[in-house]
Amino acid sequence: MNAGPDTAAVLRDQVVAAGEPWMGTVAAGQLLRIVDLEGNQAVDTLFYNARNTEERYSAVDTIRAQGNIYLTTGSALRSNLGATMLTIVEDNCGRHDTLGGACSAESNTVRYALDKRHMHSCRDNFLLALGHHDCGMDKRDLPGNINFFMNVPVTPDGGLEFADGISAAGRYVQLRAHMDVLVLISNCPQLNNPCNAYNPTPIQILIRAAG
Amino acid sequence: MTSELWSENLKPGEHWSGVLRRGTSLRITALEAGANVAAMMYNYESLLERYNLADTLKAQHTAFLTAGCVCYSDMGRILCSITADSCGWHDTLCGLSDASMVAEKFGAGRFQERRNEFYRNGRDSMLNELGKYGLGKRDLIANINFFSRVSADQRGALRFDRQHCRAGDHVELRFEMHTLLVLSTCPHPLDPEAQYRPRPVGLRAWFSGTAPVQDPCRQRCEENERGFRNTERMFLA
Numbered sequence: 001m002n003a004g005p006d007t008a009a010v011l012r013d014q015v016v017a018a019g020e021p022w023m024g025t026v027a028a029g030q031l032l033r034i035v036d037l038e039g040n041q042a043v044d045t046l047f048y049n050a051r052n053t054e055e056r057y058s059a060v061d062t063i064r065a066q067g068n069i070y071l072t073t074g075s076a077l078r079s080n081l082g083a084t085m086l087t088i089v090e091d092n093c094g095r096h097d098t099l100g101g102a103c104s105a106e107s108n109t110v111r112y113a114l115d116k117r118h119m120h121s122c123r124d125n126f127l128l129a130l131g132h133h134d135c136g137m138d139k140r141d142l143p144g145n146i147n148f149f150m151n152v153p154v155t156p157d158g159g160l161e162f163a164d165g166i167s168a169a170g171r172y173v174q175l176r177a178h179m180d181v182l183v184l185i186s187n188c189p190q191l192n193n194p195c196n197a198y199n200p201t202p203i204q205i206l207i208r209a210a211g
Numbered sequence: 212m213t214s215e216l217w218s219e220n221l222k223p224g225e226h227w228s229g230v231l232r233r234g235t236s237l238r239i240t241a242l243e244a245g246a247n248v249a250a251m252m253y254n255y256e257s258l259l260e261r262y263n264l265a266d267t268l269k270a271q272h273t274a275f276l277t278a279g280c281v282c283y284s285d286m287g288r289i290l291c292s293i294t295a296d297s298c299g300w301h302d303t304l305c306g307l308s309d310a311s312m313v314a315e316k317f318g319a320g321r322f323q324e325r326r327n328e329f330y331r332n333g334r335d336s337m338l339n340e341l342g343k344y345g346l347g348k349r350d351l352i353a354n355i356n357f358f359s360r361v362s363a364d365q366r367g368a369l370r371f372d373r374q375h376c377r378a379g380d381h382v383e384l385r386f387e388m389h390t391l392l393v394l395s396t397c398p399h400p401l402d403p404e405a406q407y408r409p410r411p412v413g414l415r416a417w418f419s420g421t422a423p424v425q426d427p428c429r430q431r432c433e434e435n436e437r438g439f440r441n442t443e444r445m446f447l448a
Contacts, residue, residue, distance in 0.1 A: 054347070054348040054349055055348070058306065058351075058353075059264075059353060060264075060304060060305060060306030060307075060353045060354070061306050063304055063305065063306070063369070064304075064305045064306050064369075064400050064401060067368060067369045068363075068366070068367045068368050068369060069304060069363045069367040069369065070366075070367040080348060080351050081309075081348070082309050082311065082312075095367075099264070099265060099268060099274070099304070100265055100268075100269060101263065101264070101265020101266060101269065102265070104266075104285070104287070105287075106285070106286045106287030106288075106441070107263075107266045107269070107270070107283075107285075107287055108287075109287050109437060109441060110266070110270050110283070110287045110434050110437050110438045110441065111269060111270055111434055113437075114437060114440070123285075138259075139259055139285075140259060140349045140350060141349055142285075143351075143352065143353070144263075144264055144265055144353050154274045154363050154367070156362055156363065156364055156365065157362075158273055158274045158275040158300065158362060159272060159273065159274070160268050160269070160272055160273055160274045161272060162269070
């Protein structure tokens with residue numbers, strides 16, 4: 001499956017400000033492009049089957065099925081029921097994380113300090129977006145997510161670190177949907193580690209017609 | 212291990228669930244080489260709080276679990292600590308087998324022909340146990356695979372270690388909150404063995420008490436000290 005022509009009709013073109021959530025639907029066959037406008041911005045992303053949200057992205061099913069912990073061109077994003085939800089068809093960043101999860105007020109107290117609890121977080125974004133969406137979803141519906149443009153290398157002896165980003169201004173990832181998917185994004189507000197180069201910035205979302 | 216509370220053996224392929232109270236420890240023993248025990252954990256007092264793979268790995272800067280590690284919930288608290296481990300590596304990355312995977316690898320293996328030695332799979336085993344608590348597909352969290360070792364090379368490619376788990380290997384979990392523990396003894400999804408051959412597993416629970424001030428899991432890193440503080444706050448009278 002190729003990336004399709006960039007000339008396919010743009011159905012949606014939106015900038016998401018730093019630290020904000022975004023929800024939208026991508027129909028089967030359509031292309032979703034996420035652009036790292038200013039560079040090294042983690043984009044915490046979850047996918048749900050729009051027709052049955054009990055089916056959703058599963059990091060461990062995706063990792064096991066492709067035999068690799070990193071996501072890039074050719075990666076099939078699998079659901080908790082084993083289906084391919086989307087495929088990454090273009091990626092000029094080179095590597096995306098799906099082990100680092102999303103930051104939260106509570107995990108910030110563990111990772112950094114008890115007084116970091118007040119800081120804005122991806123899971124607060126996710127919860128607020130789900131709460132406003134009237135889709136019947138709540139915290140049960142927040143499995144492990146993808147972090148586009150984020151670099152979390154795992155060493156052969158099992159070490160894991162949040163490393164400096166390998167993305168840059170204008171880099172993007174493009175995905176083709178294999179089913180109607182609901183997309184939930186938190187444009188990560190984390191200020192305590194290098195996942196956003198300590199400076200969260202806006203991203204662009206482009207949805208193109210099936211090409 | 213003076214005050215044993217209970218013990219039982221799980222048959223090959225069996226799925227199991229139970230509640231382990233704060234201050235209880237559980238030893239899981241591989242009764243044969245090559246065992247795998249998939250595990251999910253939930254706060255029994257609020258099932259919405261559950262084991263979180265990413266928070267567990269991030270806080271401890273590790274991609275696998277062994278003695279000294281703790282298992283974090285998604286609320287910055289600790290479900291259990293790993294207080295002893297004879298095999299050094301438990302997989303956190305590879306999830307469960309499912310029905311189509313098992314049928315493709317091993318054939319049909321229906322109950323009708325095989326009775327209670329029918330071919331089970333990890334996902335359906337978990338759904339089976341989760342359903343007993345009103346949980347379902349939405350609650351299929353990323354699980355731990357005790358006794359299995361899968362490492363990633365520099366490019367991220369996975370490798371399953373067939374020689375990892377020996378007969379008698381064991382891991383001990385000390386529960387830091389009242390925990391619903393759900394287990395499946397189905398083979399690891401990347402185990403290349405040609406036959407469907409899950410292994411039997413022993414469980415033994417005893418009253419160990421909670422983590423002392425001087426405790427290797429608490430003192431592993433500053434993150435864990437904060438995780439214990441968050442957890443203990445929930446139980447202050």
